[in-house]
Amino acid sequence: MGSFTGSVVALLCFNVLVGFVFGIGVNWGTQDTHALPPASVVKMLKDNGIQKVKLFDADYNILSALRKSGLQVMVGIPNEMLYGLANSVAAAENWVSKNISSHVSNGVDIRYAAVGNEPLLSTFNGSFLTTIFPALQNIQSALIKAGLSNQVKVTIPLNADVYDSGTSTKPSDGDFRADTKDLMVNIVKFLSDNGAPFTVNIYPFISLYNDPSFPADYAFFDGYSSSIDDNGKIYQNVFDANHDTLVWSLQKNGFSNLSIIVGEIGWPTDGDQNANLQYAQRFNQGFMTRIKNNVGTPMRPGPVDAYLFSLVDEDAKSIQPGNFERHWGLFYFDGTPKYQLSLGTANAIVGVSGVKYLAKKWCVVSPSANLDDPQVPLSVSYACERADCTSLGYGTSCGNLDIRGNISYAFNSYYQVHDQLDTACKFPNLSTVTTSDPSTGDCKFRIMIEGDYSSSSLNGRAGALGKPLCLILFVLLFTFL
Secondary structure, eight states: OHHHHHHHHHHHHHHHHHOOOOSEEEEEOOOOSSOOOHHHHHHHHHHTTOOEEEESSOOHHHHHHTTTSSOEEEEEEOGGGHHHHHTOHHHHHHHHIIIIIHHHTTTOEEEEEEESSSTTOGGGTTTTTTTHHHHHHHHHHHHHHTTOTTTSEEEOEEEGGGEEOTTOOOGGGOEEOGGGHHHHHHHHHHHHHTTOOEEEEOOHHHHHHHOTTSOGGGGSSSOOSSOEEETTEEEOSHHHHHHHHHHHHHHHTTOTTOOEEEEEEOOOOSSBTTBSHHHHHHHHHHHHHHHHTTOBOSSSBSOOEEEESOSBOOTTSOOSSOGGGGOOOSBOTTSOBOSOOOOSSSSSOOOOSSOOBOOSOEEEEOTTOOTTOTHHHHHHHHHHHTSOOTTOSTTSTTTTOOHHHHHHHHHHHHHHHTTTOGGGGOOTTTEEEESSOOOBTTBOOOOOBSOOOOTTOOTTGGGGSOOOHHHHHHHHHHHHO
16 A cells, blocks of 8 residues: 555656646757747747647757747657767766756756657668667666656657557557567656656558558548447547557557657648648648547547647758658748648637748749750759759649749749859759749749758758759659650
8 A cells, every 4th residue: 555655646746747738739840941030939839829849859049949938848869869878878968968957947848858759660770779778768867867857758759650450450459560579668668667658650641641542531530431440449530540559559568557649740731642731731620629629549538648740841851751741830931820720729820920031032944945955954953952842743732833833943942942142043044033923823932031040050051951863853754754
């Protein structure tokens, strides 16, 4: 009885100290060429009643803007830091001191330290198998030493591919993936022992993207005719089924009461035929309605702790998973809302105020340009490699542009990312600057915002974006066939 009482008191103390908030949170990424001022973003978050933010690193400027904001914060540790943290307690203590303790003492309400980001993703081919657990342990030890382990809990944002139900569609057949099961059980036990949550990223969009035969309605929350009956638990959407597959995986391994955070969930608006404003609004509003009504899932009814993915579009994200990766935001890069969405406090979200833009001018293909000029494909390739052409392609917002439109879009993207420098619209005998907006229909030729407030600014601007070769090939083929 004494042991039980002690456990209850410890749990109550944890709830008082940490104060779980089951309201909606958002992921705030910074892989962009031009970032909004952090203070303006924090104001926008509060204006929209958002209560929590999840960061992918410990950006000093963002954390400083979050001081005394009333927002709860999850601070991320990038995967590339795992090796150093796993192999050095001193490195972990230094990271906690610099990125947790210093900000907590200045009024930042940090609740979680997220160690890694989907480190066991199957596509990583085991790159972090030997470092993720010791890194987790060392960060926990550092938090204990800093006297913060009651306030700041460790967690690992994991992709939903760490568990599955084999060929079955029933969540009750779920368990952790065989190749990482022993490691997962060790991690889960450690989280449980330290009163920490399991964080999982669930993406119904990816189910639809990866499988053309996947029933589209099953990805949403507004009804699916062929529901799944799992021993009396009825599943009408893939989120519930995925989430409860995790619940069963935890239960089968002795951790049925471990708390779960949905670290990322959302829907992109461009870059794929199923990534559009209508689907994104339908999905996110459906999810928010469930959050507001504390619906939960068949195995875990009640409030859900979740973070929408993501806050704003990031034009420098890797598009290796797909062109949609740069279009997950509830807001465009400039903080403008993409569609009507009720987050619980109002019927519509409000954007970032006071945003300053560059001049109203665009770089387009010159009316006199010879499209047979061999410089055309080279110039388009050069522009797309160093900017963002992910709105071009089949089923995208700019997928219906003609030849000149495609070339102009590529040129303008490069021009805007490079701050409208005169030299950024000097494609040889091909380009010109215009003050007439070339946007047409849903295809917007955007003007870049002023300044770059990100402390993790990309060197060389979009030169750090990488080479979206498949996209470039599509644009070139579409342009010249």
